[in-house]
Amino acid sequence: MKLRRAGIMGVGLTPFDKYDDVPAEVIAQRAVVAALADAGVALADIGAVYASHLYQGEVFGQRVLRGLRAPEVQLVNVENACAGGSSAVRAAWLSVGTGEHDLCLVVGAEKMGRGLIAFSSADLELTLGNTAPAQYALAGQRHMHEFGTTAEDFARVAVKSRRHGALNPNARFREEVALEEVLESRPIADPITLLQCCRNGSGAAAVVIGSESWCAKSGGPNVWIEGSGLRSVMGDATERDLTNFGATRTASAAAYEMAGIGPEDIDLVELHDAFTVGELLHCEGLGLCPKGEGARLVRDGETGLGGRVPVNVSGGLISKSHPVGATGVAQFAELTWQLRGEAAGRQVEGAKTALAHSQGGTGLEAGATCVTILARG
Template sequence: MREVHIAGAAVHPFGKSRGKTAADLGYDAVTRLLTTTSIGPDLIDVGYCGSSYGGSLLAQRVLQRVGVSGQPVYTVENACASGASALHLAWQAVASGAADCAVAFGTENLSGFGGGALPLTTNDIEIELGLVMPAAYAMRAQRHLHDFGATEADLTMVSIKNRRNGAANPRAHFQAEVSADQVENSRPVADPLRLLHCCPNSDGAAAVLVCSSDLAREIGTPTVRIRASVVRSGRFHTSYRDMTWPDITARTAEAAYEMAGVRPSDLDLVELHDAFSIAELLHAEALGIAARGKAHRAIADGEFDRDGRVAVSPSGGLLSRGHPVGATGVVQVCETYWQLTGQAGRLQVPAASVGLTHVTGGGIYGVDNGACAVHILTSD
């Protein structure tokens, strides 16, 4: 397997883009990427697009507009892990030698759904009975708070931290800090979660250029190395489900650490799937950056702050940056790329050299999540 590098990143800022389709947003992000890296479309061997709601042949509809025509391109749907799964396939193509240069992007426009919870897969017994993602995470929160002594105030601290980080991110949906009173007085969604414990439905797109070492040197832009790219699906079972332990995250992360040859203690920053405030506690523990049941203490002690032991969601995470489903896994990598190349500006984590991105999602019967992707990037 060859070394694989990211030689460029670009984002269409997240927020509400009514009147723009997912293809429009993706076109903007990919165009910015090609401009940033100064490469022509003929150099791209293969393209991968991640999206859950963008419709069929979305990859073609975006890439043909930028001049990538005739090359193999693929649209990938893997729930919230769609964009990261697209990146994983791009990594596979370059690592195997099947391609020297690939574009991986994710794009989504969720404005058309209006407000409220996103629609989930049909013909699923739990969803047919009324399960929506806020309710699923509320159950996880209730159990975690019960078992480990955390409180709703600890959930609120996650929102405060990530909204504070996002306030400095020009690409974020929300660019304002919030107080504890604002969070705790926001309207109830699913006990104990309130509105500001939940990420917004956003529109947006993100793209990265994935290439071999030789081509990365030719392009000449700052690069980072993909040390690990791992995707896993949930294990099906109908027995007891531990709502406090995201097994899919733990398994995916373990495989990624082994592939990269690093440990959780080596990480300088983590962009994780904080779709709800409780998710940061659950996934931080499953990723091994906090002991089980202790993540709320790490947050309270400032260990996950931008200048703490390991910066968690220094870009603002989903809670502040937003969650256009197909784009989330790619924008996490964009943010990490800028961190590791010293281009993060006000978001910069001091001396960052190792970063991990994590995204998981897909509520279906019998598994804790449908798909999970973890990438580990380094500055060398």
């Protein structure tokens, strides 16, 4: 079906950190208040709310909005593991695009503890001792075997992302790291070392999405959502090619087709770098380079600020940490600032088209991958 145009009118971020003494609801409310102010709209104008979280319990979104004296409103809590935030943005965009509502609010928030993420569902691999970093490590090992990629190549991703993070006042880890430091940090699952893993975090992000007429009222440069793809690749259907990231390939193909553009048209990318291995493989899956050549992008600086297609200029999950439900929404905050030309210190000059990618799940791909394309109007 033909969708109405919908754009991002406002964004808000509660920068990711620990927030030991702040309730999750308050972490989320700060982002909501900031996004409403940025959009210049009132809570009473909102037709539907999509709230992304994984660990905050029943009707979290309602608890967040209750504290802001929200009127009666349509509200859905969204869980799609680490891709929950981007899935929530997608649902809000569709609500406006189909004409159900003219103005929607997305809030993604999480308050987390430390250590390996504890999955609560029964899963054979996790029961046998697999871990999230090990899933990516197994993909990395196979990539090294097939394509000659090295441990240094994966470590270079962390060096690049932390260099970006040092430029972003919203990043949590703002010190640059050297290649040797990354390689010599504590091993987690070979070839992944500690500095190649995102940390758990707490934080929130919010986005206001409006119809064309609402966007026209806002006055500022408009940021349009041009296309989106959401895919899950289930492990049972085929033997998984661990180097392929099929869900990233199929979700991005759908998004590119809807937007009428290709990977060569993308000016910058925020993608799901929970572990460095993921960034290289997702770059391949998004079509930024041919399969097997991801290492070249980071070796040659193509994905660094000033390069051909900067990836994770926010510093990525590696520099920001990863409050699961907030991560995907926060990517839209960063890309909106970039497309408006407001990303001081880390601005990709002249950025017109951007891509957001996030992925989540218990098996490497038995979860969800969401790819969304944004353009400056």
